[in-house]
Amino acid sequence: MLLTYASVKEQAEKRRELTTRIKAIIVDRLSLDIEPELITDDQPLFGRGLGLDSIDALELTVCIEDEFGVTLYDDNMEVLGSINKLADYITENME
Template sequence: MDSIELRIKKAIIDRLFLEISPEEIDSDAPLFKEGLGLDSIDALEVIIALTKEFGVTMTDEDMPALQSVNTIKQFLLSRVPELTTGGN
């Protein structure tokens, strides 16, 4: 697991007060319904967590990025240039 994935997982766990470790989250597994079983309220909390951790804002059009940790990672890499250059 790379550092970006770990940061995403920790941000989700911390914001949602989940009692699991980052290693227990499959980066390809869906975050909603099956997978972690998150709901629409959790989606708002995930967005807040990503904003705090990475300084990124999300619009309604960006919501498909919340499918999994890997889709969030790809979204972040496209929006936060420092992540691709090792600045964060």
Template sequence: MDKTEHVATRVKTLLVQVLQVDIDPEDIADDEPLFGDGLDADSMVALELVSAIEEAFGIEVTDDELRVELFESLRGLVEYVEGKTLSASC
């Protein structure tokens, strides 16, 4: 499992926990929309997910970075988290 797959698996697991749904994280597609017709997340879920991601990955999501585009798809969120973890480890 490469780093991107590892990050994706962790983010999917956190998402399932925050949404409190009975689905297998592996069943969530990487291009799954988080809002709307996708996983039907709302702004409260987004904030809870950000908090869980910050804790799990040891990163900080600044107010400037916290925008709707970040949550358009799971893939975009995973890429963001991966980038933050890379910059935090440098």
């Protein structure tokens, strides 16, 4: 596939739209006391990063399914590692 400047630009915009939406969902559903824009795309979500825990992971799994129709399984929990990993997974698995 030939990548034109326009198509690359469109892809980048789509990607930013998706990551912005994921951040908004995380902040809203987990009632986080932080502005969504302050979450960076590669920041770890759990532990020292954003400080999420396993209880949040359960909630996040459910809302990713609700919002995107994409199922997360016990053995692919690493996709919750960062916004970018989550966005990759959602893009690959959304039909």
